[in-house]
Amino acid sequence: DAKTTQPPSMDCAEGRAANLPCNHSTISGNEYVYWYRQIHSQGPQYIIHGLKNNETNEMASLIITEDRKSSTLILPHATLRDTAVYYCIVRVASNNAGNMLTFGGGTRLMVKP
């Protein structure tokens, strides 16, 4: 599986867009980019995923560069409740439960009033 690199921390003003970058320069053609977040003391929460096209859902948007070596998670109007650690992972989208949710340090996003 491709390794990802994320900044350890970021700040964002409440109501502004939060843009969280992720580098995955060794990603292979059949690997998807997934984003999860973990609010303090809780289990992780799935946010969004994509292969090569940009994706949007009710929580966030995912922008993947044309060469797929990096991506950006966008929270369009960050709220205080979005303060969490955000994890970018790259995985093959299989049904193998053994591939699930193993990830590194993530980015600690602090949304400030």
Add this chain to the structure above:
Amino acid sequence: NAGVTQTPKFRILKIGQSMTLQCAQDMNHNYMYWYRQDPGMGLKLIYYSVGAGITDKGEVPNGYNVSRSTTEDFPLRLELAAPSQTSVYFCASSSSGRLTDTQYFGPGTRLTVL
């Protein structure tokens, strides 16, 4: 619905002691998982199960054992506790094994081995 429940919430063990972390879910999910999260780090998968009677190793299974005799319960056994097993342990369940399938997490068990 209680969701995923874990007991105990906190535990302190001495080196060499054993214990079982309990996990139960009432959502009739086939897939269940045990993760550990060390301070300031991400999750690591210890063991998982795709149904009653079926378990498999994750990334960090050494020092742990699991069983899945029913759909509802998925206990994690620590034999001969070591300081390296100091961590927060999360149990989770999901209806399928897809990465986009919502995994429901329990509140966690904070374990300290001294």
